[in-house]
Amino acid sequence: MARLFDGFVALEMVVLGILEISLCFIVFYIILLPGDVVAAAAPQGFLGLHHDTANHAAILSLTIGVISMTIGMYRPEICLQTRRLLVNSVVAGVLAFPAILALSVVTDLDPSFILGQDALWPMKILLSWILLLFITRLCFRVVLRSGMLSRRVLIVGSSAQAAATEAAIRSMRRGFFSLVGVIEPAEAATLTPPALRLRRIWGVIVTHDALPPARATLAAALGANSRTRLFDDVSFREQQLRRLDLAQLASGWLDGLERPGRAAQALRRTADIAISLAILAATLPVIAVASLLVWCTSPGPILYRQVRVGLHGRTFTLFKFRSMQVNAEAMGPAWASRHDPRVTAWGRIMRRTRIDELPQLFNVLRGEMSMVGPRPERPHFVEQLDSAIPFHCDRTHVKPGITGWAQVNYPYGASVEDARQKLSYDLYYVKHRNLLLDITILLATVRVILFQEGAR
Secondary structure (H helix, E strand, C coil): CHHHHHCCCCHHHHHHHHHHHHHHHHHHHHHHCCCHHHHHHCCECHHHCEHHHHHHHHHHHHHHHHHHHHCCCCCHHHHHCHHHHHHHHHHHHHHHHHHHHHHHHHHCCCCHHHHCCCCHHHHHHHHHHHHHHHHHHHHHHHHHHHCCCCEEEEEECCHHHHHHHHHHHHHCCCCCEEEEEEECHHHHHHCCHHHHHHCCCCEEEECHHHCCHHHHHHHHHHCCCCCCEEEEHHHHHHHHHCCCCHHHCCCCHHHHCCCCCHHHHHHHHHHHHHHHHHHHHHCHHHHHHHHHHHHHHCCCCCEEEEEEECHHHCEEEEEEECCECCCCCCCCCCCCCCCCCCECHHHHHHHHHCHHHCCHHHHHHCCCCEEECCCCCCHHHHHHHHHHCCCHHHHHHCCCEEECHHHHHCCCCCCHHHHHHHHHHHHHHHHHCCHHHHHHHHHHHHHHHHCCCCCC
């Protein structure tokens, strides 16, 4: 559990989710509660609650919680952006309606509790959703800015080496960390458990130049049962920024990674096939309309075939809906720019909504790609990037994916420096790949598509 909350899930946001869903349940139970006469005669459930009303309130609360998580409302930065928070709250409320109606069809649930008896009832439910999401996060923002949730950290090492960690602390999860100060390695022996408790220090970060003597001194001083956490600066930035520090990455680092067993590989392959087939079935009308519009709006083939680099550097043919003119690369391969003139009118819409990526589901079914993994690059660019960026070829250690950790954390890349930044996320995924991280990426992909983040 500690590993979970030290990584890509913020404990504070989990607590916010639990409190928010609980508050939603109470509010919706009051709104939906039948009249006194009916309630008195109705069967009572847990804690004396009216059974049907409690079930309906739970459905409304859990649905808005799941939708909020899917569109990224449990990210710490959302609470600090008022306009974005309001927009996301409205979007979550609007999306929750079709979600509940779809649930009612699948489970034979009576949808009258959300549709109500008059035209104003759905609006009341929608406004309640929006207000609950918006107000709870505004309150959470006040708590964040007050420093009540701030984790106090102390850096041990030289000022020059501490600069990178100081900058990371200022940028990461604003309101969750505060830097108490930087002390020299020679003073590490003074950091006894009583002294750290007195200063309310949550964690001590040892810089690279102070290792290993300062870490050994602190580990001995703190003991195994100390509540103060001990980090080296590289692992702390990796853990909290959720990307690898390429400058500190050692050659042969892949050799130390645990290789997945056959059972894990079979499970991942089964999940890829099942998810691909489900998405293909759900988007079949979209695929048909997209194919027709590509054919009608610009001359040329409907599908665009392009050679990409896959697992262990092997090449394969990737499928996409054609979004550019047929002669788009007459002058040679080039990265797409923000307002690329080669993109057709319908192609621009497909790119913004990611519809052009749907044919890649066939690459997943063929075993050339996975649902989650680093995006496959073209051999022309791979050759350039492998020579310009150390460890760039290590991203092919796993299958490429339709979506990935870099895609949901970094905008569209169209330069060597962008590729370097995205690589730090891709290699984080290679190192920490697991089921929970894959689910996190798939849910975040919904947010990226819905709000057109990084589209070109």
